[in-house]
Amino acid sequence: MTDTQWAEIQRKKGAELLAEGNPSDAIPYFESALRHLVDRNDLYSAARLAPVLADACLRSNDDRLLRRATARSLDLSVRLMSLPRPSHEAISNDQLKTAISSISKSLKSLGALDVFPAIQEIASLEQLKGVDESGSLRERAAALNNLSIRAARTGYAPEALKAAQEAVHLFLQSEDAEDPATLVAVMGNLANRLAEAGDLDSAQIAAREVLMHCRRVADQDESQLPTLAMALSNAGVHMARAGDIPSALDSASEAVAIYQHLxxxxxxxxxPNLAGSLNNLGVRLADMGQHAEAATAIEESVAIYRQLARDNPGAYLPNLGGSLDNLGVRLGDLGRYADGLPVTEEAVAIYRQLANENPGAYLSNLASALNNLGVRLGDLGRYEDSLSVAEEALLIFRRLAGENPRAHSSRLASALNNLGVRLGDLGRHEDSLSATEESVAIYRQLANENPGAYLSDLSGALNNLGVRLGDLGRHEDSLSATEESVAIYRQLANENPGAYLSRLASALNNLGVRLGDLGRHEDSLPATEESVAIYRHLAEANPEAYLLGLAGSLSNLGIRYSGSGEYQTSLEALRESIDIYRALGETRMPTYATQMITALQVMGNGLANLGRADEALGCLTEALDLARHQSNSSQVLATQLEIAAIYTRQRNFKQAGESYESASREAEALGSAAILGACIFASANCRKSYGDFSGALTRATKAYEIFEQVGNLEAMDRAVELVNSLKALTEPWS
Structure with a gap:
């Protein structure tokens, strides 16, 4: 029995089952036959079978099978277009035309409308008569490039990559192989597809090769400067993805300079290209930690796009929305949260208008902008509003992922991750955990299918999962998730340190926290020390980008040493951390104020434990002033309680009582009844200690009432005992 005969038997079995109304049972036979024919390079017979498989999948009403059939049809298209012309020993020209027509029919019936125009273009090429081989190569390369872009847009990444590779292969055989503009188009698309597949190094190499060629051509012909600028912009993106941030910035800066000249x-x-290059430059500057310069570049981009959109909204309004969205992020990096909010709101408004007119093209952009809006609102403490927009973003991405999981599952996972943060901000820890677990599950599935593209995202989601589990007191589970995150980032950083070392440092810092939560202070030190070492190494090369991370990990190291009772060593780490925060200046204060306050609080505690109370109070007073300046009520409360504790140790009960009463006002404003009761009870004890029995009795009675409201029986008993003792002191002897 020949291979073709075997495939025909499989096809007939499938046809019989389909005729009996059993499409789901028929599909495995059709797929088996199709695989067999493709493996034997009988593409003509495979193409004729593709519409039959498509029909069976349509009858099955199974989206998974429909997507699989679409992927097979796309793969066949690429194989057919890659065959030599004008003839091929395995297939005649007439058979080729028939085969591509069959694929076109298959994709149309499967509803692959985004890729269908590219297949129509391919089919029309095959109808041309007398096309020379070089011209055919050029036209087929362009058609495959178009197919690749459309396939990628709809989530068919493997097929998109294969089409891009074949497009480059055909183009390099054509007479136009040295044409810079076309080379940028086909090689740039290949670099994008390689990056989507997670092969960041190969993507960067492809982009650099194009750049070198375009530079040689532009050196001899100034009319090719626009092409060189485009190649520089593309190369900068891929250099950054591969971790070569300095080279990426150089490329982006040179692209802007060329476009400014032009x-x-x-x-x-x-x-228009100048505006786009300025937007890219802003991202590259932010990658280097130059946030003020990044905002300036993107503000210029926004200004240009605003002018262009005013004259031609149909062409440039989407670009204006994207640039505004980016500007909102950059302003957030600077701690200019109030300035970033209206910018991001405008981006959302633009994309909402565009999505109403063309949902297929712009719903995803709207959801991404909503995600960023949620972050901006959260930065301003507007947690309910932040949650509302995050939920809207999630609804959109869930709908899009339901329609096309390949294209939108990763964005759904990102939206779920963001929703988890927003829910956590509101103290809804169970709901936060649920969202984050779903995000991790999606990323895990994606990473199993394409580890190069999604392992990093999985690791980031696991890191967040560790935080969510820690919020619920599930410290063992939290540790497990964080350890997995560290293991993944370590693997990625070994392969590409430029892209992943900083993420490994952040995950190690979190691992130290998780171990500390379990009381494993000695175990937490190596992870935190490694985090500090990595950040120190990175900050030496790029202080603007990594000094803040170094300060945070040093602060955490100080906390870890303090937990181990090594107060002097703790003070050294904390002092260095605080010195870095102070050196960073006022401009970015909102982005690190909370961390600096925490470092000052821990340092104050450490000094107090070493008997250096006056120095401790100095640290805590600085923390209190900073917390008040930042309107951070929870940190104000925490610092006042630390100050009160030190005064109590000094037996300075009057000052301690005043601190507890200030803390009680903050607790009342925050709506924390349990802490309010504890502060008032402590204040009562202080007043008793310095002889204000009447004031103490009033406060002890109030504390009892609050403890009763919150149902704290043990605290109620202590309050009753204090009230009775005070009554004995205040009531006259009989």
Whole structure:
């Protein structure tokens, strides 16, 4: 029995089952036959079978099978377009035309409308007569490139990559192989597809090769400067993804300089590209930690796009929305939360308008902008509003992922991760955990299918899962999730330190926290020390980008040493951390104020434990002033309680009582009845200690009432005991 005969038997079995109304049972036979024919390179027979498989999948009403059939049809398209012309020993020209027509029919019936125009283009090419081989190569390369872009947009990443590779292969055989503009188009698309597949190094290499070629051509022909600028922009993106941030910034800066030169001579032709290159430059500057310069670059981009959108909204309104969205992020990096909010709100409004007019094109952009809006609102403490927009973003991504999981599952996972943060901000820890667990599950599935593209996302989600579990007191589970995150980042950092070392440092810092939560202070030290060492190494090369991370890990190291009773060593780490925070200046204070306050609090505690009470009070007073300046009520409360504790140790009960009463006002404003009761009870004890029995009795009675409201029986007993003792002191002897 020949291979073709075996495949025909499989096809007939499938056809019989389909005729009997059993499409789900028929599909495995059709798929088996199709695989067999493709493996034997009988593409003509495979293409004729594709519409039959499509029909069976349609009858099954199984989305998973429909997507699989679409992927097979796309793969066949690429294989057919890659065959030599004008003829091939395995298939005649007429058979080729019939085969591509069959694939076109298959994709149309499967509802693959986004890729269908590219297949129509391919089919029309095959109808051309007398096309020379070089021209055919050029046209087929362009068609495959178009197919690749459309397939990627709809989530068919493996097929998109294969089409991009074949497009480059055909183009390099054509007479136009040296044409810079076309080379940038096909090689740039290949680099994008490689990056999506997680092969960041190969993507960077492809982008650099194009850049080198374009630079040689532009050196000899100034008219090719626009192409060189485009190649520089593309290369910068891929250099950054691969972790070479300095080179990425150099490329982005050079692209902007070229477009600025070109726009001076011909603004109409080059202003749009200048705006896009400025937007990219802003991202690269932010990667280097140059946040003020990043905001300036993107503000210029926004200004240009705003002018262009005013004259031609149909062409440039989407670009304006994207640039505004990016500007909101950059302003947030600077701690300018109030300035970033209206910018992001405008981006959302633009994308909402565009999505109403064309949901297929812009719903995803709207959801992404909503995600960023949720972050901006959260930065301002507007947690309920933040949650509302995060939920809207999630609804959109859930709908999109339901329609096309390949294209939108990763964005759904990101939205769930973000929702977990927003719910955590509101103290809804169970709901937060549920959202984060779903995010991890999606990323785990994606990483199993494509580890290069999604392992990093999985590791980030696991890191967040550790936080969510810790919030619920599930410290063992929290540790397990964080350890897995560290293991993944360590693997990635070994392969590409430029891209992943900083993420490994952050995960190690969190691992130290998780071990500390379990009381394993000695075990927490190596992880935190490694985090400090990595950040120190990174900050030496790029202080603007990594000094803040170094300060945070040093602060955590101080906490870990303090937990181990090594107060002097703790003070050294904390002092270095605080010195870094102070050196960073006022401009970015909102982005690190909370961490600096915590470092000052821990340092104050450490000094107090060493008997250096005056120095401790100095640290805590600085923390209190900073917390008040930042309107951080919870940190104000925590610091006042630390100060009160030190005064109590000094037996300075009057000052301690005043601190407890200040703390009680903060607790009342925060609505924390349990802490309010504890503060008032402590204040009562202080007043008793310095002889204000009447004031103490009033406060002890109030504390009892609060403890009764919250149902704290043990605290009620202590309050009753204090009240009775005070009554004995205040009531006259009979």
């Amino acid at each position: 726009a001076r001579d011909n603004a109409a032709a080059h202003l």
